[in-house]
Amino acid sequence: MNPFEALGLPTRPDLTDEQVRAAWRAIAAATHPDRAEGGDLAVYTAASAAYAELRTPWSRSEAYADVTERAARAGRDPDTSPLPVIRDTEAAPPPPWQPLLALWQLPARVRRGRPLHLAIRAIFAAVLAMLLLQLIPGSAAAPADVIGIGLWFVLSGRKDLAPPPER
Numbered sequence: 001m002n003p004f005e006a007l008g009l010p011t012r013p014d015l016t017d018e019q020v021r022a023a024w025r026a027i028a029a030a031t032h033p034d035r036a037e038g039g040d041l042a043v044y045t046a047a048s049a050a051y052a053e054l055r056t057p058w059s060r061s062e063a064y065a066d067v068t069e070r071a072a073r074a075g076r077d078p079d080t081s082p083l084p085v086i087r088d089t090e091a092a093p094p095p096p097w098q099p100l101l102a103l104w105q106l107p108a109r110v111r112r113g114r115p116l117h118l119a120i121r122a123i124f125a126a127v128l129a130m131l132l133l134q135l136i137p138g139s140a141a142a143p144a145d146v147i148g149i150g151l152w153f154v155l156s157g158r159k160d161l162a163p164p165p166e167r
Contacts (some may be wrong), residue, residue: 003050003063013057013064016149020060024051061163112162125153 004011027047031040054060099117110118129146136142 001046001050003053004067006046007054009054011064011067013061015054015060016055019054020051020054024048032148058159058163085153086166106161109163114160118157118160121153121157125149 002011007020007027009015009019009023024047028044031044031047033044034038053063072167129149132145132149133142136145
């Protein structure tokens with residue numbers, strides 16, 4: 001599902017918060033299930049999910065990247081035509097050093113993101129891991145718990161980073 005289409009917005013990452021909010025409110029006001037005529041639950045639910053996905057600039061850029069990637073896989077140009085685009089060459093596979101490039105860009109993404117929030121979360125994760133190791137030393141579950149805390153930090157810390165330069 002294209003969240004931009006669900007809100008009746010153009011597929012662009014540079015939409016403002018107010019444009020997204022206004023589109024959602026218009027659809028929500030017309031289709032809310034508590035309306036006297038019953039509303040349209042399916043449209044309201046789709047619009048609410050789309051609004052949740054497009055609410056912040058970071059999530060709009062992520063959604064735009066997902067939509068363009070799906071369109072590219074299907075052989076369509078996402079910005080202009082719903083018809084397939086004929087390509088004379090296949091897309092080259094990504095270079096093997098691309099994951100290293102992502103690691104190389106990590107300090108800049110932290111600096112441009114929310115470094116204080118990320119540092120507080122890192123300190124919280126470290127203190128929690130140390131406390132856990134003090135409470136259950138030598139337990140078989142301790143390494144798994146510490147790995148779980150580290151995994152939580154890595155997976156949930158993405159929102160504190162700035163978007164990658166290519167988005």
